[in-house]
Amino acid sequence: MTTTPPPNTPLWETGRWTPLPPVAEPLAADVCVVGLGGSGLTAVHELLDRGARVIGIDAGIVAGGAAGRNGGLALAGLAPFYHRAVEALGHDRALAFYRATMEEQARMRSATPEHVRVTDSLRIAVDAEEGEDCIAQFEAMQADGLPVELYDGGEGRGLLFPGDMSFNPLARCRSLARQALERGAQLFEGSAATDIAGETVVANGHPIRCGAAVVAVDGRLDLVLPELAGRVRTARLQMLGTEPATDAVFPRPMYLRDGYEYVQQLENGAFALGGFRDMFEADEWTHDATPTNEIQELLESFLRDCVRTKARITHRWAASVGYVEGTLPVMEEVRSGVWAIGGYCGTGNLVGALAGRAAAAAALGQSCELLGLFRGE
Structure with a gap:
């Protein structure tokens, strides 16, 4: 018998956590x-x-x-892609930050190896303009000896980043x-x-x-x-998750459309994916962390048309995150x-x-x- 999780429950929740006590004294x-x-x-x-x-x-x-x-992705670098970080922070500082995130990946593997997988990751271009931006990122990273490869595979064309990780x-x-x-x-x-x-x-x-x-x-x-x-502004990010899929295989987490959409496949075959905040941007600047029908419909279309799986959707959830200029x-x-x-x-x-x-x-x-x-x- 399949159990339906409570509304707004993330795919990661198992229900096996023992609660900690509240503060009850000085x-x-x-x-x-x-x-x-x-x-x-x-x-x-x-x-x-x-x-x-x-x-x-x-x-x-x-x-x-x-x-x-969140989506469970541990991707090296800052929020802006590397070449853009160089433009904003200067070469040496951007490079130091990138290397620091790679060192943090190693700490994650050491501290909680049972929850982390080294999968590499993909940035897939959805149009010619993004393809050109991928080339700019590739050239900047390659010049500084950072791990990156040009990619052309079943998911599309873009970049592959060796050493990136997915996790619970x-x-x-x-x-x-x-x-x-x-x-x-x-x-x-x-x-x-x-x-x-x-x-x-x-x-x-x-x-x-x-x-x-x-x-x-x-x-x-x-x-x-x-x-x-x-x-700092608070925004809502929305995701959905599926039962284990038998009709699609994505060995690496993937970013599309400058990272607005993202997907990873868990070891058991289930998918976790999110995105489309910018399609309803005015509504998503909110402290409300409840999923909406409009974005969930876009996520479901993404699951069927891009990921191309018929796996049953089991979880729909949202989270509040902070954004800065x-x-x-x-x-x-x-x-x-x-x-x-x-x-x-x-x-x-x-x-x-x-x-x-x-x-x-x-x-x-x-x-x-x-x-x-x-x-x-």
């Missing part, structure tokens, strides 16, 4: 991390590596936001949370931060005394820290002792981890190459 730590998604949990581990006492809190559950509801984002975050608990961190769910300052974070009416705070929130960061509302996400001290990270423009699985590491060092007043990289130093 607490103290060196640093309080607000948000237990991928970037927040990376910050927790970086803080532990640096010898800090850490408390992490989340208003919902571990990876309950975009960290556990929800399972990986929960694995990181368990590892952090074993290392001595205190983590709490169902604990919304109602007041955030460098010396005290209040959750569920209880103070958490700390030397600094790291706010690791992507979607709705503009609500958590209103002073960022003019720089420009090339880099927010990674800065927005209040005295309060470091904010977010606004990854839909590509936070690696860049968010880098921001988490940089913010952890900054919160402790320690040095870090990534911190200088974000600052442009």
